Amino acid sequence: MSLTLNQNMVDNDWLPPFSVQEYERRFDLVRAGMRESGLDALVIYGAYSYAGRDLGHMNAVYLANYAAFGHSFVVVPLHDEPTMHIPFAEHVPNAKDLSCLTDIRTLGFTRIELGVSARLKELGLERGRIGIVGPLNSWYSISIPAEHRDHFYEELPEAEFPVVTELYERWRLIKSDEELEHQRRGASINDAAQEAVVNATRPGVSHHELSEVGYATAQRLRGNSAYIHMSSSPMASGESTYPDPYPTHKPVGPDEIVMSEHVAGFGGYYGKLMTTWFTGEPTRQYREMFDLAAETYRAALAELKPGMTTDDANRLIEPVARAGFTVSLPLVSGWSAYNSPPMGGWPSSADEAVRSRMSRPMEFEPGMAVRLNVAPRTLDHRRGLWVASACVFTESGLESLHDYDPAALRIVAGD
Structure with missing residues (x-):
């Protein structure tokens, strides 16, 4: 399974980095759960915060170590490289310093879903089973915006998009x-x-x-x-x-x-x-x-x-x-x-x-x-x-x- 991680994450007080081995452990854990659940990829939505200096994006941060301003998506294929999709091109240099991911893309704030669907097609997942992970805990029943959901359905009409936020929670339940x-x-x-x-x-x-x-x-x-x-x-x-x-x-x-x-x-x-x-x-x-x-x-x-x-x-x-x-x-x-x-x-x-x-x-x-x-x-x-x-x-x-x-x-x- 392909995974190229940032070996030179910059220390900071917002998202201080873990070791590369910790991120490798997380991807191994999540991908094992994906295989068991028959998922070809995950699309993890990042958004929302609780005020103060809470960054939100808790499920995206777990695998990307970055919380974009506004919202974000992390695409995790079962076999290929993960990508992060953020709204602002001006923020990409900072994201590349902080994130453990090396492939960070942007098409603008209101077109972020276009980058995700393009990536899924790039991966050949037009008929794939793609798990949706919401930005918060599963009991909130929040997954992704309706506009993004409708776009994915239109662009990949033969793909499946089950919501798997609760599964994702189970995979990361035991702390390292x-x-x-x-x-x-x-x-x-x-x-x-x-x-x-x-x-x-x-x-x-x-x-x-x-x-x-x-x-x-x-x-x-x-x-x-x-x-x-x-x-x-x-x-x-x-x-x-x-x-x-x-x-x-x-x-x-x-x-x-x-x-x-x-x-x-x-x-x-x-x-x-x-x-x-x-x-x-x-x-x-x-x-x-x-x-x-x-x-x-x-x-x-x-x-x-x-x-x-x-x-x-x-x-x-x-x-x-x-x-x-x-x-x-x-x-x-x-x-x-x-x-x-x-x-x-x-x-x-x-x-x-x-x-x-x-x-x-x-x-x-x-x-x-x-x-x-x-x-x-x-x-x-x-x-x-x-x-x-x-x-x-x-x-x-x-x-x-x-x-x-x-x-x-x-x-x-x-x-």
Whole structure:
């Protein structure tokens, strides 16, 4: 199988390169899955981001180590050289510095699909079975734009185009040593940024100012923050279950609950801390909720191990339902900034529609990187908090990648 990779990738803070051997491993892994699934090629679409400095393009980046401005395609034939198709000719030199691929092509922003269909014809795949991989996780049900799909159908009417995003996720589910090294470094950066945010919390400081402390700390350590959701609200009124995706200039006040979803990392391999702290002694209900979340988190961290399944995760989160609360996110979900497989762990009180949409029955294996999250909220969805960190399944158990303990109660000065 033909594979010519860039031997001189330039170091950078956006997409720091792995070894050539790591990219060879990835292509071997993906092509083995393609053979097993009867696919002649993959067309991987790159797009979307979660704000902050998240680059998006997560499935394209895995094989190309590049995220184009706007959108992109990576064409991976079973036997021939892969190609990357990006919108702007002016960006090609930078892409050639950063990407592990050597064949990078462009026909312009609105004609990117023409380059893909031309490449597929060049490969002789007019009657091929060409798997479509979407830009995000499969549960989003996003594959490629309708205009691109229609173009491929018109240009290659005898080819098949099954959507195989979920298969692609399975192929890359177990992280390599190099990937985990990036993720551990990302978690360490996240720890430092989160500590800085908590230490900067005081009445009068704005949510925006706190998020900027996190962004600046991560950047100083060669990391980047996909996003920092950040807000606070008075414990007395109890009208918050989720921090603001775009932090505002609202100030933190005394006797408030502060929540953040802090995703900082290294090269797209993020730590993930979903944390709660207070600017005064927690009220009785918030203290009960936090203690429940902390105890459930610690029990799950201690008990989960390879060989267990998402059904076991359901059991471990059930104390939330017994205490009269529910959740909107599962106990276990996938790695990094994104909610992806393995995904499971719902209490019986959870909304069935949400649970069915965000469940992927699975057995846990060593090397799976996940987020462990306990996020109780009241049944009327007025009060809520969370305790979560990025973890990895080892040979013997589940290990948090963070030194920062999200289950530790933190009360900062309230005046």
